[in-house]
Amino acid sequence: MRTDTPAGVLFDVDGTLLDTTYLHTVCWWEALRQTDQPVPMATVHRSIGMGADKLLEHLLGPERDRDADGKLQEAHDTLYAEYWERLTPLPGAADLLRACAERGLRVVLATSASEHEVGALRRALNADDVVDTVTTSADAQQSKPAPDILVAALEQSGLAAERVVFVGDSVWDVAAAGKLDIPCVGLTCGGTSRGELAGAGAVAVYDDPAALLATLDDSPLTRGR
Template sequence: MMDMEDSELPKAAIFDLDGTLLDSVDLHALAWQEAMVEFGHDVTFEQVRSQIGKGGDKLIPVFLSDEQQREHGKHLEEWRGNRFKSTYLPLIRPFSAVSQLLQRVREAGLRIAVASSAKEDELKKYLDIAAISDLVDVATSSEDVDESKPAPDIFEVVLKKLGIKGSEAVAIGDTPYDAIAARKAGVSAIGVLCGGFTENSLREAGCVEVYPGPGTLYARFGDTALTK
């Protein structure tokens, strides 16, 4: 058996927000679905729900042709943003034990980063809702990158800000897109089921471990990839 002293502990934990720390995926899906219908696209809640975790740059092309994107893609995304902020943002709550988990990560000597596809103004609100603003060392928003997940840009920006290599970090996310993006950036990924994706889909995307949610990660912290 390998001596634990031989294996180097990770230096940072990189958390996704929506569906990982915040119970927000259904609310995002509602806003997107309403926006699609508003602009004449017959898209169901379930169809949109399966795409949440991607940024708008990756989600819109799933449902709109190139011509439709040129015609009203920007307006659709703006409508969605306004709808989300006015109707759904006030309903978002963190999952249980989120601040305790991040506190525990910090006590273990890891730095904490947030890799989110959210817009910058939404990101600040999210950190406040989760009560973790003072625990996060580095955060990225969609404005920091050219492409959202599953492209690795967000993780590459976080790693650069932290000044570490991919192999020195562990990502925690709820979607296959988090795991795929992390893997492309050389980062190991832990999956959580609280965003609604299956354990199978998360493992197929490359997650090394899968847990029900932040509460279980906190309760079983010593057994996780964050401590090995």
């Protein structure tokens, strides 16, 4: 591994740095209920981490009325926006980003949230002073588990895949990173179990950002950098 090129950490945001996984679950559940397409909440939760297009495909199948997808997305977005002023960072989230920056790592928020939603996420996280690059849904043709948003994050930050680690909370995050041979560190704070994340290929699993921060210098984020 070359050590004369910049190193960095790509972070998923929803469910990884901010406590939003179950908010998205409730909002998609309600959007589906409003359109007479009820799906059990536990099933919805298992799909969070995918983009809206793949989430609806996963939940409703390829034979669904695709003309209704836009209305479902709009309903979800309207419901979710009601929470924007109450979004809460997960324990240690901002401190973890700052600790990475202090160690010379570029901090990249690799999110596929929409541009206006990203603004709310950044305000809640309150760590813009150490964030190098932020992506949005406009930067990716396909959502996770496709790796498009990670490709965009690398291109925009000037980082190489062999010099980064991705931190995420879902099996979809692990799958996306794996397609680029990027090591993925999993966090269980989004509601996915340690066994599921490890089984999907996560190189290490921690409870939340605070737990990762506590052993940062012995973690894959800094080891060998």
